[in-house]
Amino acid sequence: MDDIIITGSPTNLVHHLTSQLNSKFSLKQLGLLDYFLGIEVKTLRDRSLLLTQRKCIRDLLQKTSMSEAQPISSPIASSCKLTKTGSDLFSDPTLYRSVEGALQYSTITRPEISYSVKRVCQFMANPLDPPWTAVKRILRYLKGTMLHGLHLRPAALGKPYPLRALCDADWASDSEDRRSTSGSAIYFGPNLISWWSQKKQVVARSSTEAEYQSLAQTTAELSWIQTLLTEPQVPFITPIIFCHNQRAVAIANNPVLHARTKHMDIDIFFVREKVLSKQLVVHHILALDQWADALTKPLSPTRFLFLRTKLNVLETPSKSHPP
16 A cells, blocks of 8 residues: 655646546555654644644654653753763663664654754664753753644746745864764745754865765755756756855865865865856855854854744644635
């Protein structure tokens, strides 16, 4: 049995496609979308959608005996320092890995927990008690925000949509191996459509190199999205990437290859080629306006809650409106 979502603006085309599929396969139509693979879809009064995973979160809380736990305002403490060394092994590694897998699935509708989930996932091979304490903090946060989800707004037809990205890197943030953490958030029109928080596989020799690696990875993702949008002829404006590292922005717009940048020249030429062909624009942004901070580092509760709204994570209104 396979599940499929069929969507589109012209309803006649949707009905035509459904009829064609039904002539070849045995289809059971379930009506308007409200639940799909553990994701609840709520239609709000302004015709926007809110994607939540309340059932998944409730199941996790019951599985870990935390249904009565006290909620908390952020998923990770701003002073959190986790290490892979220590003899205090967690008593149930299978439970740890199972919960981590479920938390990773929860990031589909909860981008704001991507960094904290990525952080505790680094201990799946050898779970320790301190990382499990960090996992329980994530669960306490989710308990208090069970009605929150990813908000998708409708956009006007016929107009080119802006394609914007914010990329960031926390240089040498891991005290054990000095690898950096990179993150990016990509918006198509008003909606967040792609994001990630990722620990780099190699050590960056400077903050500029770490930021530029994140910039190059974001450029590659945007190139794929451009190709995806071009095939069905969806109009979009030239993509813009916002980065708060002035040196990385300067290299992207006017690269000067010298001894300090030769080791990263592939990334430099990759991004620069896109900029020269006017397929990409790279702008500097103030650190205060860097929304991708939530994907690369632990933050204070105040800063975290501010950036959560920027990632389009909102609470379900008291009344959702069916179409």
